[in-house]
Amino acid sequence: MSSVAGSFKLMKSLNRTLVLNSIRINGAIPRSEIAKETKLTAATVTNIVNELISEELVLETKPGISSGGRKPILLTINSKSRYVFGIDVGVNKIRFAIADLEAKIVVKETEKIFHPLNNEDFLELLTSKLQIMFKNFGEKKSKIVGIGIAMHGIVDNKNGVALLAPTLKLKNIPIKTVLEKEFGIPVRIENDAKTLALGEEWYGHGQSVKDLVCLNIGEGIGAGIILNHKLFHGNDNSAGEIGHTIIDINGPKCSCGNYGCFQSLASGHALKESALREISLGRTTLLREKCHDKLENIDGLLIYQCALKGDSLSVELLQKTGRYIGIGIVNIIHFLNPPLIIIGGGVSRAKEFILPSIYEVIDAKSITPNNTQVVVSKLGEDGSLIGAFTLVLSELFNSINSSLS
Ligand SMILES: [Zn+2]
Structure with a gap:
């Protein structure tokens, strides 16, 4: 067993987990408060x-003198004692980053994906960049x-296999096996929407709830469902494929072959x-000027930028997207009634245009008044990367049921 694997094994004790998380969540805390909070004895x-100090996971602050007497020694996480890699695989690029134990990024780099490519x-690409x-x-x-x-796409998180990665047109990539053999450290893989949900639960808006749904709205739409602090995977790892729930049987064709899927109406691609459809019908818009008449350059970001400049078509399109997202969210509320729904991904950047429409649809279409809070992701652009770090960090800090070794 490597010393790193050994250090994970050592952490597999409930009491250690309680103490470590008490320090992590509080930021800085004296021993006496940890005892009170965890109900463990002072000894x-x-x-x-x-x-934990001997393993360099925890640091002591020097005591100071206050008017009320000697200040207690505070304990903090020694955030620079360990690091984790996070990788976010997108459609055209892969982002690689290294973060400390507080999920703070210390190095970040990007590699382009050149299509087509095979599993090898x-x-x-992953191995050489990591090296x-x-x-x-x-x-x-x-x-x-x-x-x-x-x-x-669909990920078998237990075996670390990307079962289906539609935008790369790849299947059954044995990522965990290959990278663990190459680098000798644990590798964890998860669907990007589920990863984002985990990141939000640990470092974003989800820290005070036990159930949440996190929507990742970019080119496609996926959801991460956390129930009782655990990611829900479903029978075949496809839980959360909300982008392919059908909301209009007469709607446009989706990449999956069905018609009127949620993502064929509410994703960045649909936007x-x-x-393009409105422009082809002769609608005047700032978009045409901003894309220098290269219509293929129009994307969600440009539409958002034009909306900010008051372009009426861009504003309308974002409001319409917000209404469709609202319908998807009403379905989630009726199906799961979670206390919190978080919207992440590129489309969430346009929150000032989409959120009012989303709230309107929820108010109009919910069958009962509900207290589900709907917010935009706190983690922003780095959400999926922070989630990727969390795949490893959550096992490190919560190792009671961990298989990380
Ligand atoms: Zn579909």
Whole structure:
């Protein structure tokens, strides 16, 4: 067993998990408060804290003097004692980043994906970039304890296999096996919407609830469902494929072959298609000027930028997208009634245009008054990367049921 694997094994004790998370969540806390919070004896807390300090996971602050007497020593997470890799696999690019134990990014790089590619090309792309980044991390590379990967499509998270990655046109990529063999550290893979949901639960808006649904609205639409603090995967790992729930049987054809799927009406791709349709019908819009008459350059970001400049077509298109997202959200509320729904992904950037329409539809179409809070992701552009770090960090900090070794 490697020393890193050993350090994970050592953490597999409920009391250690309680103490470690008490320090992590509070930021800085004296031993006496940990004992109160965890209901452990002072002696147990002292023993565990000593162990955590010797493993360099926890740091002590120097005591100061206050008017009320001696200040207690505070304990904090030694955030630079370990690092994790996070990888976010997009449609045309892969983002690689290294973060500390507080999920703070210390290195971030991007690689382009050149289509078409096969499984071997894809794995070679991951491996060669990781090798370079490990090398460039110098002496600290031995402190990297795991690799978390956010991947679109259907992922078998237990075996670490990307079962179906539609935009890369790839199937059954054995990512975990290949990367663990190459780098000798644990590798975790999860669908990108589920990864985002986990990131929100740990570091974003989801920290105070036990159930939430996180929508990832970009080129497609996926959802991560967290029930009782656990990601829900379903029988065949396809839970959360809300983008392919049908909301208009007479709607446009979806990439899956069906008609009127949620994502064929409310995704970034649908937004672009609607813009192109209106322009082809002769609608005047700032979009035409801003894309320099290259209509293929119109995307969600450009539509948002034109909406900010007051372009009426762009504003209308975003409001319409908001109404469709609202319908998808009403379906989630009726089906699961979660306390919190978080909207992430590129489309969420246009929140000032989509949120009012979303709230209107929820008010109009919910069958009962509900208290579900609907908000935009707190993690922003780096949401999927932060989620990818969390795949590893959540096991490190919650290792009672962990298989991370
Ligand atoms: Zn579909």
